[in-house]
Amino acid sequence: MKFIDLFAGIGGFRSGLEMAGHECVGFVEIDKFARRSYRAIYDTEGEWTEHDIRAVRASELPRADIWTFGFPCQDISVAGKQKGFAGKRSSLFFTVTGLIRDLEEEDRPSILLIENVKNLLSINGGWDFLKLQVELDEIGYDVEWDVLDTAEVLPQHRERVYIVGHLRGRGGRKVFPIRRGNEQAISQSEQNTNTLTTRYGESQGSGLNVVEPKPQKVKQIGNIVETSSFGGNPQVGRVYDPEGLSPALNTMQGGGREPKILIKEATKKGCAEGYEGDSVSFSQPNSKTRRGRIGAQITNTLETGLNQGAIIKVKDTYRLVINGIEYAIRVRKLTPLECWRLQGFTDEQFYKAQAVNSNSQLYKQAGNSVSVPVVYAVAKHLNINA
Missing domain, CATH: 3.40.50.150 (Vaccinia Virus protein VP39)
Known part of the structure; x- marks a missing residue:
């Protein structure tokens, strides 16, 4: 037709x-x-x-x-x-x-x-x-x-x-x-x-106004655990601004998963846990009610601006070694090609x-x-x- x-x-x-x-x-x-x-x-x-x-x-x-x-x-x-x-x-x-x-x-x-x-x-x-x-x-x-x-x-x-x-x-x-x-x-x-x-x-x-986030550095905005917890290691509870890049994160034994990144959300916990392959939404970064920033092995809805990222594993100089592999966890932006593919x-x-x-x-x-x-x-x- x-x-x-x-x-x-x-x-x-x-x-x-x-x-x-x-x-x-x-x-x-x-x-x-x-x-x-x-x-x-x-x-x-x-x-x-x-x-x-x-x-x-x-x-x-x-x-x-x-x-x-x-x-x-x-x-x-x-x-x-x-x-x-x-x-x-x-x-x-x-x-x-x-x-x-x-x-x-x-x-x-x-x-x-x-x-x-x-x-x-x-x-x-x-x-x-x-x-x-x-x-x-x-x-x-x-x-x-x-x-x-x-x-x-x-x-x-x-x-x-x-x-x-x-x-x-x-x-x-x-x-x-x-x-x-x-x-x-x-x-x-x-x-x-x-x-x-x-x-x-x-x-x-x-x-919508198209505002492209410009993550230039790591931005820590808080910590959700006491320093006395987890052997005094504050790394576990650090919460990072979704507009910034994540540093390398240490792995915690017993979790059964690879290192995670914490993304601020308007929940009681204050953050969501993201793992390699998950997506991160940067939409409405200053919202006090925004939830659902993490997409578990899937992206959230694409909008008209650069508002989606992916948690990936990359070689780095932090010398973080897990199962014999040296790498860091960070968030990178989806490319235009990836958005078109989605x-x-x-x-x-x-x-x-x-x-x-x-x-x-x-x-x-x-x-x-x-x-x-x-x-x-x-x-x-x-x-x-x-």
Whole structure:
């Protein structure tokens, strides 16, 4: 089927849909840096395109079976001002539905594929999500939705709500819940956050400021144990600022694990323990309520800035010897390439974008993107002839 890629970003929807055999016939993206990456990655020669969705006229849109749009989430995200659809950016959802209203029924897309942050379901007491359903119902679409977690397919915990609208009268099978190859539904309790499907529903017939942390040195901010404990060794309880680098840490016998690094969190203990291979989130470094900074062998949700690190083992001059191996434990930042990989883009796609953009833009673009394998999992089930 043919599709139009609205709020295209770097083409996460496009990659996933093309993997499933669909064809892009046009795209809209206002950010000039994202457009650079998009054009570098995909063959857009001769495709219809527009910069600003507000400048688009329905009459100029190419015919397409699917419209995809991850409309701006800044007014909906828990990190934003929580204005919901009253905000200028997230209200662009209604700009898209306005275009559909201006089309004759035979020219309307058969399927709408929409993505946004999980908070869309609950912001303003759930009234905004109800408005979304009513709006889609009024323009002729039956709606189903699900919360999908990237952690099911990639090592990044990233819950997003995916909404599929089916134009009444065109047919089309249900998409959710997404099923594995053995046809068992990927659906578990909401207590399990590392699952692809945590909520399923349907209705029928009715900004962040990008601040890049600059860790230049070790920053100890406290100690959670008395010096009389552990033989008077204060090293065990030292808590380090998540904006800084960690020094080499001595191992403590009997723990059964490799040396750990302590990261400040708003918990009773005051910190979380991280080990080699864990991720560390640097988001909101001065927050007094922030939890979940450590990702156990998985990254927390990527955002638009340089806010993720990884605990790694490196050779060093501290002469820390464990099991005959001399090394130090430290936290390093994820590279732009690693962030793109965590969203499911290929290295080839990344290097094409890297050739036309700075690292700060590449971080931002990865954080703003949808996860390609999740889109692919949904796109495989899109059908208007069932």
